[in-house]
Amino acid sequence: MYQKHTKEEWAKAYELHKDGYDSPSISRLTGLELSEIKRHIRLYRQTGYWQTERKPNVRATPSLRKAVIDAVVKKSLSYAEVIAKYGISFTSLGTWLRKYRHGGYEELLATRPRGRPPKMNKTKPKRTKGMSELERLREENEYLKAENAYLKKMKALDQEESAGMFGIGLKSSTN
Template identity: 90%
Template sequence: MYQKHTKEEWAKAYELHKDGYDSPSISRLTGLELSEIKRHIRLYRQTGCWQTERKTNVRSTPALRRTVIDAVVKKSLSYAEVIAKYSISFTSLSSWLRKYRHGGYEELLATKPRGRPPKMNKAKPKWTTGMSEIERLREENEYLKAENAYLKKLKALDQEESAEMFGIGPKSSAN
């Protein structure tokens, strides 16, 4: 795993902090970035431990989300305290709070399915389920005859309507 700075560098920074040096002085003496030193000092003040290891990405469990939300809502801890105590990001905390305020614990603890949904299976034709070839052809023939009869009726109705519209041919008796 890549580390930008060694543990020894951070140990030296910690000793300088304990000796009363301010952040810019520590940065000049150790070569560490000022923003990183400020962040480490802030975390040290909040948690009481000097963190030299990088955090690994940990998937949040529903129990962790519930505990974090309870800490903010019921115990009235600040965002910074909760972030430091539970080692979560500000983005995660704000997202969980938004979900909690919108839909309560149900929305907060709901788990969404991950990944791509499975493809739908194509429906198999019904004649492949044990019918003989002749039976399948008979059913297909009946279906095509019915479809043909329907289309003929539709065509006849269309011709009748157009004839009435333009006054061509005999009119149907509507007396």
């Protein structure tokens, strides 16, 4: 698992913060990004917990989504408190709130098929099992009639084209 900064770097940042250093000073002394330090300090002030490890990936189950929305809407918790409490991202929270405000719990909890939709509908293969012998033979007969008609039409078009190429069958106007 890739980690941009180590636990030791974040522990050093925490110690500097406790000693009264401001965010830009901590950034210069530790090499951590200023925006990340500000975010950690803000979360620390709101939750009382200094996060030194990466957040684990949280599976967004419908029950988690409902609990998060209830915490924001009914309990009036701040976004930062909800993010810290449930371990979700700010983007996920914003998306879930937008869906809830637009369509309620129905839209929030609706699931969509994952992945790219197929370009063409897949035709179902013809069933040959379960068909009686008479049905199978009738189907085959219809197929052969259609194929025969197609071949006759192709032959007629081919003869017409070759006749036009060689001038066969054209009436001359020598009177």
